[in-house]
Amino acid sequence: MTVILSATLRAEVANSRIASNIARSTAEVFAEKQGFSGNIAEFGHAFELSISEAFTNSVRHGNPSSDDAVVTLAFESATDALTVRVGDKNTPFNSQPPCPEITKYPESGFGLFIIGKLMDKVTCERDGMSNILTMTKRIGRS
Amino acid sequence: MNIVETTLNGVTVISLEGIINAASAPKLKAHIETSDHGIPMVINLEQVDFIDSSGLGVLVGLARKKKANNAVLKLANMNNRVKRVFEITQAFSLFDIYDEVGAAAGN
Amino acid sequence: MNSLFIVRETDHAWLREQFRGRHPLLVTLCNKPFIEFLIDFSILAGARAIRIVSDGPIAELEQYCGNGSRWGIEMSYAHMLPEDGRTRILEKNRRFCSSGRMMIVDGVLFIDNDKTANYRAWFAAIPAGEVIRGDTGSITITGEPLPEAVVPPRPRLGIPPVSSISHYFALSAETLRAGDRYILPGYSNEQDCFIGRNVVIQKGAEIRKPVMIGNNVQIMSGSVIGPGTIIGNNVIVDRESTVSESILMDNTFVGEQLEVERKIAEGNLLIGPESGASLLMEDPHLMGTIRQPAPGNRIVRYLVHAIAAAILIILLAIPFLVLRPLLALQKNWKTVAHSYPASTPGKTMVLKTAKISPDGLTGRIAIALALDRFALLFKVLEGSLLLIGHRPQSSSATAGVDRNPVAFNPAVFGYSEAEDWAQNDVDTMIIDHYYALHGSPMKDISLVLNALTNRKTV
Numbered sequence A: 001m002t003v004i005l006s007a008t009l010r011a012e013v014a015n016s017r018i019a020s021n022i023a024r025s026t027a028e029v030f031a032e033k034q035g036f037s038g039n040i041a042e043f044g045h046a047f048e049l050s051i052s053e054a055f056t057n058s059v060r061h062g063n064p065s066s067d068d069a070v071v072t073l074a075f076e077s078a079t080d081a082l083t084v085r086v087g088d089k090n091t092p093f094n095s096q097p098p099c100p101e102i103t104k105y106p107e108s109g110f111g112l113f114i115i116g117k118l119m120d121k122v123t124c125e126r127d128g129m130s131n132i133l134t135m136t137k138r139i140g141r142s
Numbered sequence B: 001m002n003i004v005e006t007t008l009n010g011v012t013v014i015s016l017e018g019i020i021n022a023a024s025a026p027k028l029k030a031h032i033e034t035s036d037h038g039i040p041m042v043i044n045l046e047q048v049d050f051i052d053s054s055g056l057g058v059l060v061g062l063a064r065k066k067k068a069n070n071a072v073l074k075l076a077n078m079n080n081r082v083k084r085v086f087e088i089t090q091a092f093s094l095f096d097i098y099d100e101v102g103a104a105a106g107n
Numbered sequence C: 001m002n003s004l005f006i007v008r009e010t011d012h013a014w015l016r017e018q019f020r021g022r023h024p025l026l027v028t029l030c031n032k033p034f035i036e037f038l039i040d041f042s043i044l045a046g047a048r049a050i051r052i053v054s055d056g057p058i059a060e061l062e063q064y065c066g067n068g069s070r071w072g073i074e075m076s077y078a079h080m081l082p083e084d085g086r087t088r089i090l091e092k093n094r095r096f097c098s099s100g101r102m103m104i105v106d107g108v109l110f111i112d113n114d115k116t117a118n119y120r121a122w123f124a125a126i127p128a129g130e131v132i133r134g135d136t137g138s139i140t141i142t143g144e145p146l147p148e149a150v151v152p153p154r155p156r157l158g159i160p161p162v163s164s165i166s167h168y169f170a171l172s173a174e175t176l177r178a179g180d181r182y183i184l185p186g187y188s189n190e191q192d193c194f195i196g197r198n199v200v201i202q203k204g205a206e207i208r209k210p211v212m213i214g215n216n217v218q219i220m221s222g223s224v225i226g227p228g229t230i231i232g233n234n235v236i237v238d239r240e241s242t243v244s245e246s247i248l249m250d251n252t253f254v255g256e257q258l259e260v261e262r263k264i265a266e267g268n269l270l271i272g273p274e275s276g277a278s279l280l281m282e283d284p285h286l287m288g289t290i291r292q293p294a295p296g297n298r299i300v301r302y303l304v305h306a307i308a309a310a311i312l313i314i315l316l317a318i319p320f321l322v323l324r325p326l327l328a329l330q331k332n333w334k335t336v337a338h339s340y341p342a343s344t345p346g347k348t349m350v351l352k353t354a355k356i357s358p359d360g361l362t363g364r365i366a367i368a369l370a371l372d373r374f375a376l377l378f379k380v381l382e383g384s385l386l387l388i389g390h391r392p393q394s395s396s397a398t399a400g401v402d403r404n405p406v407a408f409n410p411a412v413f414g415y416s417e418a419e420d421w422a423q424n425d426v427d428t429m430i431i432d433h434y435y436a437l438h439g440s441p442m443k444d445i446s447l448v449l450n451a452l453t454n455r456k457t458v
Helices: A013-033 A040-060 A111-118 B025-033 B053-068 B080-088 C013-018 C034-044 C059-065 C086-092 C119-125 C165-177 C295-329 C360-368 C371-382 C396-403 C425-438 C441-453
Strands: A002-010 A070-077 A081-088 A121-127 A130-138 B002-008 B011-020 B041-051 B074-076 B096-098 C002-007 C049-054 C074-079 C102-106 C129-133 C138-142 C193-195 C199-201 C211-213 C217-219 C229-231 C235-237 C242-244 C259-261 C264-266 C269-271 C278-280 C334-341 C348-355 C386-389 C411-414
Touching: A002 A013, A013 A040, A013 A070, A013 A081, A040 A070, A040 A081, A040 A111, A040 A130, A040 B041, A040 B053, A040 B080, A111 A121, A111 B080, B002 B025, B011 B025, B011 B053, B025 B053, B041 B053, B041 B080, B053 B080, B080 C074, B096 C086, C002 C034, C013 C165, C034 C049, C034 C059, C034 C102, C034 C119, C049 C059, C059 C074, C165 C264, C229 C242, C295 C360, C295 C371, C295 C386, C295 C441, C348 C371, C360 C371, C371 C386, C371 C411, C386 C441, C411 C441
Parallel strands: B011 B041, B041 B074, B074 B096, C002 C049, C002 C102, C049 C074, C193 C211, C199 C217, C211 C229, C217 C235, C242 C259, C386 C411
Antiparallel strands: A002 A070, A070 A081, A081 A130, A121 A130, B002 B011, C102 C138, C129 C138, C264 C269, C269 C278, C334 C348
């Protein structure tokens, strides 16, 4: 696995667009480079949406006034999959929450569920005082 | 994200343009809060390129208010990227979804 | 002309229950999903774009059909609410319906037709209105016909009922025998006989027409695939079994000396279509009959594997000594230690392999020579691993299977690497268990050679 891009962004809601744009571009370039025969735009969108959700979660559950309030993104490529690690300094959380009951008209709580549906593998680990949310999506056989 | 409100057939059409994420969703929510919920409303998503769960949450909240008034919120012109979010969360079951604003406004 | 498929969650819900939660339109008839038959017919009728409208999740369908480029048409997808009537549905898709002539296929799973008939001319000429109605659905045409068009005689058209497993079974048999009327998957230079890719029919096995066989199928010696049988993809029919007038769905393993007649086999369920009753085959992959070989045999196996491993070590020693430092310099060698279940139940072992990326010539050679597993070859000498067996994996998809760890033989190479078609962990497990049942030390060596030549450098 090779690290292809690393970024550190201040944990502000305004930066979530930057984060998701980075994710989309990285994913699309990766897919094209690997000769993905499927829908490259869809692959890119999966990362765009997942990072938008993950970044927003990190901002929402963090402490904005601290100097530590940054979110890190690291993209790693393997021959058949792209992995992104999202790091923040917040308290631990459950990376596989149940699906919100749609009939109850929930206004929030979808984020991690959406990530789980878009990505092939989602794990959350603690690394010292940080959370690392790792998401991997395969591009299948081309 | 830009919000333009017009009327068509006596129906309020709220056209959104741009991206609805955590940064812009509060603007949408604030705008909607000032709208009259008694009048039928259509949200036109033709110029919406991307929406995440923050944006979806605002729309779901509005749909709930409509339901309390025995109405259904109508959405029009979702592109594939927007549709995907509604599909994954099954939120499509809470709205009337049209592929054309005129039809949504009951032309 | 455009075509609109209206698909309600409640339509054909029995199919979803019967076939393990798959979307009814993706259930296969003669190895072809129902949706594809509908798409074929729409194209035959002259449609350039198809939209699927459903009140339930359509991700599965969208995943399969994509944007329709496979068939040279545009496919799109829309949602509706369960309570929506026909008028409301058309309003919700007004932009799509604005092209004029529309064919609305509502609640239909299968259309009886004949691909050699001219539906395009007929659909272009008939007046608007309901064209045909079946038990659960209908086909309607809207919009103006071509002016002054003469309506040709009505071509073959029907909506057969598919409301029960016995309907499905009868339709399947009829479609297989319908010869030219449908486009069915598989190569055939004879009528009534369709064979897929990578099909191995051993000497002594017999095939009797009409028959359809999917991809990646093995028919072992002595078996008879009798008339009227449809076999899906990734199926193994073991020795001396007879399968006649039956359907073996994808990913099914029929054990030795079994007689399957007028049945549908799916996974570990054997369904009798007339009665609808189903029988749970006790042992889906016949794991119960896999035992560790007797001690005498085990020693033979150990010796054969150890000798082969020693030979491999000698052959690969020089490439290893040359390439390993080169790869380390290129930072393309990452040692990974992982713990896997061992052959003794309850125990685990730690295995060190290397991760090599296929970047550059050195990387690709190293992968082709399986140098990432070089260290494991020594474990074969010491007896804790076999040379070929079950590839150690800690996968949740197969977690339930490890109930029978007696059968588990962790090894350097997995049997599934000798084959080429395993797409997921369940396929891998089927192949591994099959060879664990039928392997012999000498056969193992030829499989190791297969596994080595199969090494993908991508």
